[in-house]
Amino acid sequence: MTRYIPQMEPLVTEGDARAVNEYLASGGWLTEFTQTRLFEKSICQYTGARFCSIAPSGTLALFLALKACDIGRDDEVIVPDLTMAATATAVMLAGGKVVFADIDATTLCLDLDRAGNLISERTKAVIFVSLNGRSPQGLGEFVARCRRRGVKVIEDAAQSLGSFEAGRHLGTIGDCGCFSFSSQKIITTGQGGAAVTNDEQIHKKMSLLRDFGRLEGGSDHYLSIGWNLKFTDLQAAIGLSQMSRLAEIVDRKKSLYGLYRECLSGVKGIEIPMTDLTNVTPWFVDVLIDKDLKPPLMKHLHENGVGSRDFYPALHAEPAFATAGTFPVAEAVSGRGLWLPSSLRLEDDEVRRVCHLVLQFFAG
The missing domain is CATH 3.40.640.10 (Type I PLP-dependent aspartate aminotransferase-like (Major domain))
Structure with missing residues (x-):
């Protein structure tokens, strides 16, 4: 299974x-x-x-x-x-x-x-x-x-x-x-x-x-x-x-992100934030998509056995931090941002499976 x-x-x-x-x-x-x-x-x-x-x-x-x-x-x-x-x-x-x-x-x-x-x-x-x-x-x-x-x-x-x-x-x-x-x-x-x-x-x-x-x-x-x-x-x-194994962890985090980027780059509808893997060790794999497509994509992934997670909300709009003002970039990125599976437990074949499902969704 x-x-x-x-x-x-x-x-x-x-x-x-x-x-x-x-x-x-x-x-x-x-x-x-x-x-x-x-x-x-x-x-x-x-x-x-x-x-x-x-x-x-x-x-x-x-x-x-x-x-x-x-x-x-x-x-x-x-x-x-x-x-x-x-x-x-x-x-x-x-x-x-x-x-x-x-x-x-x-x-x-x-x-x-x-x-x-x-x-x-x-x-x-x-x-x-x-x-x-x-x-x-x-x-x-x-x-x-x-x-x-x-x-x-x-x-x-x-x-x-x-x-x-x-x-x-x-x-x-x-x-x-x-x-x-x-x-x-x-x-x-x-x-x-x-x-x-x-x-x-x-x-x-x-x-x-x-x-x-x-x-x-x-x-x-x-x-x-x-x-x-x-x-x-x-x-x-x-x-x-x-x-004691942080160097190994860093290498794997970078290789996971690189594999996702290789599989998803150039796909219409998906933007991968600029990430310099020489200096950056990504915590999560993040992508930006049309905010109206995000809920159905998350549903598609879940129905096919894959979890995903919304970006953080723009905090000024949250009840706990309600603040007047305009924050257009934060609001836009929050609406479009999605985290894909990012665990160190992931095998390369599982990354490809996730990417296949994403590509399947955008292919319609």
């Missing part, structure tokens, strides 16, 4: 299971300790960041970064209108005010010119989201311009482990960068996130804030108000196992 191909599913290997079993057999206390510190070190080594603080989720990593950058009540933070809700939610959790900006039609990321024009005396930070590992040329120059104006740049690089811009790993270009390790990401620990920085003072604040505001674990003296945003060594054992 031909298996149902979900849009996404995690890949957990025998090596991951062995790492967990070995850790459990070692008598560790499960909460964060040596394995978590080693996991943080491995992320620094791979990305080139000086410092790393692991958090329970990518959302909380963003929250931690925002608080370490002194975002507080009513501070304005510019956020792209097309992103996962966590980006805006983290700002609101920190007490800030979200200011949405439209996206660039080519990269599908924050339009840097629009964002620059929105900066005012009330702006405290900009969150740049490297959607599906992409980024525009000139990101470093944008960060420099923001710094000259006293504005922090926090990178939401949740989808971007293994992606680079001008030789620098995404997440290390701004003041802070945040990754996610949820079940659908490049590597997974079930849930989890990380905030990286090259700024020692920001790192010290994050270390303080993620552990109740105390200077060191085991102490009951508190320098500031903080939270329990610690990780577990059990999850870190999985993370270390997956980091």
Whole structure:
């Protein structure tokens, strides 16, 4: 029987299971300790960041970064209108005010010119989201311009482990960068996130804030108000196992995207976003089609045993974030965007099967 191909599913290997079993057999206390510190070190080594603080989720990593950058009540933070809700939610959790900006039609990321024009005396930070590992040329120059104006740049690089811009790993270009390790990401620990920085003072604040505001674990003296945003060594054992094969994961993600592009390029009605696979490790396989054709295509795929997923909505139009304004590019891309099966479990023949069904649909 031909298996149902979900849009996404995690890949957990025998090596991951062995790492967990070995850790459990070692008598560790499960909460964060040596394995978590080693996991943080491995992320620094791979990305080139000086410092790393692991958090329970990518959302909380963003929250931690925002608080370490002194975002507080009513501070304005510019956020792209097309992103996962966590980006805006983290700002609101920190007490800030979200200011949405439209996206660039080519990269599908924050339009840097629009964002620059929105900066005012009330702006405290900009969150740049490297959607599906992409980024525009000139990101470093944008960060420099923001710094000259006293504005922090926090990178939401949740989808971007293994992606680079001008030789620098995404997440290390701004003041802070945040990754996610949820079940659908490049590597997974079930849930989890990380905030990286090259700024020692920001790192010290994050270390303080993620552990109740105390200077060191085991102490009951508190320098500031903080939270329990610690990780577990059990999850870190999985993370270390997956980091050990990250090069293999990156290669496979790129080859999957390349195979889809090979099979679907030139098909009338399908647009594949520009993706430089030399520098970009795509999290998902994304395509753009006519918004009126998207529901029947998704139905056609589902009826033939293939899952797919809508793009994120334009957040300004969601009840939780309702904001006046016009965001034509975000609205258009949200309406047209579709994610196709993207799991590391996919075989090449399964990718071809998905593409055959897409081609069948457009052939009418």
